[in-house]
Amino acid sequence: MRKKSVLYYFDKSLVEPIPRLHGTRQMELLASQREIVVVSTEPGARSAAEQETFDATVASLAEHGVRHEPITRGGGRLAQIARASLVLFRHVRAGRGDILHCRSYMPSVAGWLVSAVTRARFVFDMRGLFVDEYVFEGALEEGTLRYRFARLLERRLLRAAGAIVVVSERFRDHLLTRPDLSGFMGGKRIFVIPNRTEVDSFTGNERESIRAELGWSDATIGIYSGSTAEWHRVDRTIEAAARLARLEPEARFLFLVYPEREKAMAMAEAAGLGPERARFLTLAPAEVPAHLGAADFAFMLIEPHISKQVCAPIKFAEYLAAGLPVVAGGGLGDTEEWIRSGKLGVLVEQRDPDGVAEATSDMLSSDDFRRGLMKERCRTFAKERLDMALTTREYEAVYEEIDRA
Numbered sequence: 001m002r003k004k005s006v007l008y009y010f011d012k013s014l015v016e017p018i019p020r021l022h023g024t025r026q027m028e029l030l031a032s033q034r035e036i037v038v039v040s041t042e043p044g045a046r047s048a049a050e051q052e053t054f055d056a057t058v059a060s061l062a063e064h065g066v067r068h069e070p071i072t073r074g075g076g077r078l079a080q081i082a083r084a085s086l087v088l089f090r091h092v093r094a095g096r097g098d099i100l101h102c103r104s105y106m107p108s109v110a111g112w113l114v115s116a117v118t119r120a121r122f123v124f125d126m127r128g129l130f131v132d133e134y135v136f137e138g139a140l141e142e143g144t145l146r147y148r149f150a151r152l153l154e155r156r157l158l159r160a161a162g163a164i165v166v167v168s169e170r171f172r173d174h175l176l177t178r179p180d181l182s183g184f185m186g187g188k189r190i191f192v193i194p195n196r197t198e199v200d201s202f203t204g205n206e207r208e209s210i211r212a213e214l215g216w217s218d219a220t221i222g223i224y225s226g227s228t229a230e231w232h233r234v235d236r237t238i239e240a241a242a243r244l245a246r247l248e249p250e251a252r253f254l255f256l257v258y259p260e261r262e263k264a265m266a267m268a269e270a271a272g273l274g275p276e277r278a279r280f281l282t283l284a285p286a287e288v289p290a291h292l293g294a295a296d297f298a299f300m301l302i303e304p305h306i307s308k309q310v311c312a313p314i315k316f317a318e319y320l321a322a323g324l325p326v327v328a329g330g331g332l333g334d335t336e337e338w339i340r341s342g343k344l345g346v347l348v349e350q351r352d353p354d355g356v357a358e359a360t361s362d363m364l365s366s367d368d369f370r371r372g373l374m375k376e377r378c379r380t381f382a383k384e385r386l387d388m389a390l391t392t393r394e395y396e397a398v399y400e401e402i403d404r405a
Contacts, residue, residue, distance in 0.1 A: 004403060005035040005096045007088055007120075009111065010103040011080070014040050014057040014068075015050045017285040022195065022314065023103065024057060028064035029392040034399065037096050039087060041080070042070040067096070077106065084110035092118045099123060099162075099402055101395075105130050108157050121162030121402050126171070132307040136231065155180065162402045164190045168333035171310035191401075193394045194312040194334065199379075199387045202289045202321040210294035214279060219252040220364060223295035223324065225288060226315050228260040231303040235267050236350055240301065240327075241278065242271040243357035248364060253278040256291060292322035297364070301350040304331035320344065320382035323375040327360050342381050343374065 008027050012019045019040065027036045038061060046054060058068050069091070071083050088110055091097045100122040102111035111122035131150045134140040140147045158164060158181060166172050172190050175181060211217045222244070224237050234257060241253045253273070257264045261282050268278050283291060292298070298319040302308050312333045319326050329350030330336045339345050346363045348356045368374045 002095070003033070003035045004098050004399070005037070006030070006099045006101050006399060007037050007039060007091055007097040008101045008103070009039040009084065009088065009107040011041045011084075011106050013042050013050075013054070013073075015046065015053045018314075020053075020057055021197075021285060024061060024066075025198075025388065026392050026395060027066055028061065029389075030396060031065045033396060035096060036065070037067045037069060037091055039069045039071060039084070039091075041073050041084075043073050081106060081110050081113075085113045088114045088120075089118065092120045099399055101125060103127060105154070105157070108161070109153065112157055112160050115160065115162075121405070122160070123163045123165060123398060123402070124157050124161035125165040127167065129171075129174075129307045129310060132305070136303075136305050136307055151180070159184050161189065162405060163398050165193050165398065166190060166310070167194050167312035168192060168310055170333050171312075174306075174310050191394065191398050193391055193398075194386065195314045195317060196386045196388045196391050197314065197317040197321050197382075199321045199382050202293060202318070202323075202382075204293035204323070206290040207293050210291060214252070214254070214294070216252045218250070220248065220250050220297075221252050221254055221295040222297050222299060222327075222360070223254045223256065223292060224299045225256040225292060225318065226313075228257050228264055231305060231308060233301045233303050233350065234264055236301045236353065236356075237299045238264065238267045238271050238273060238278075239353040240299070240356035240360070242268070242273040243353050244360050245273060245277050247357055247361045251277070251364075254291065254295060255280045256283055256288060258282050288318065289322065292318060292324060295322070295324055297345070297360070297369075298322075298324040298326050300326050300328040300332070300335075301348075301356070302329060302332055304329060304350070308332055317382060317386040320378040320386060323379045325363065325369060325374040325378060327356065327363070338381070338385075342377060343368065344378050344381060345374070 010019050010023055024038055027038055061068050069087055071087055088100060097120050100111040100120050102108040102122055103125045104127045108124045115122045131154055135142055169192055172192050175185055176187055226232050228234050244251055255264055257280055261280050265280050309331050310333055316335050326345035328339055328345060328347060330347050339347055346359050348359045363369055
């Protein structure tokens with residue numbers, strides 16, 4: 001009997017971290033149950049290092065029985081959607097696409113078009129509220145023709161999808177209560193699958209060696225991991241760290257930032273946070289778990305815009321997997337409730353650097369923190385709720401639901 005098949009399509013290259021860490025690995029694990037084809041968008045040229053990463057990823061997919069189909073990037077969004085639609089259609093006609101699993105909006109447009117002319121069903125794996133993100137970033141202006149078209153397209157995708165994957169319960173609630181979706185948005189098609197990580201990769205084995213290399217063996221180290229994009233609010237994190245440095249003489253701060261490390265370093269200098277108290281590194285994804293394991297607590301002061309109120313930051317799963325209590329602003333997906341009910345850190349008002357510093361100082365002096373109880377709770381929560389193996393099982397449950405429909 002032929003295996004049921006899944007076409008997994010994302011509009012990124014295999015050399016980028018997120019598709020490899022949070023996409024292809026899941027498909028490899030699912031390949032024992034289904035025929036899997038991964039479709040990615042690739043540039044016309046790569047550096048030698050990128051080519052090495054690309055070849056290794058394709059080889060890993062093949063080793064697990066997963067086919068790979070590249071689509072060359074270029075020619076604008078409409079041309080990209082047309083090329084993707086043709087590739088998806090060809091695979092469906094060849095019997096390799098019972099389900100079109102489309103990660104984010106543009107891939108879902110191609111999936112929707114192909115599902116409209118074939119028997120394939122498509123999964124709208126939303127990842128975020130990208131129309132709202134574009135408004136926040138200034139790429140779209142509310143009330144304009146482009147904005148109205150983007151909203152119309154979003155509604156069409158939501159209506160047509162065989163299943164909708166979101167990353168938090170708050171995301172699900174947002175869709176179910178949004179007035180413009182009330183006519184067709186039932187909860188049965190919406191599946192909540194948060195961003196997770198491979199918990200076992202956070203061993204902490206290199207903790208002492210990294211701390212010694214930094215010259216901070218006896219320090220209490222706070223860490224930030226992530227982008228310098230505006231909504232990550234690395235600026236507020238640096239300001240809060242500078243205030244905390246005045247309250248906690250033994251505190252040191254490690255910033256794992258990309259892509260603008262120099263920009264973040266300039267922010268720290270302006271805040272009075274010198275290199276003796278703060279270091280800035282840009283690391284390969286494989287190096288991040290070990291460096292997180294060298295820290296003692298973590299910052300997550302993301303901007304609480306509507307597009308982030310439904311999010312599930314990957315860094316949150318990684319922080320907990322490393323056993324790091326989290327200093328977090330409220331209103332971010334389900335993390336606020338998890339931190340409060342699980343006692344996984346401290347909730348703060350992210351716009352108040354003095355308040356962040358004082359709350360963090362209180363946490364560092366608490367009995368739970370000093371005895372390592374918070375660390376253990378974080379690790380346990382990550383293993384039970386945020387391990388990547390759970391995502392693989394939940395994706396299979398989505399596919400099974402579509403099979404039955």
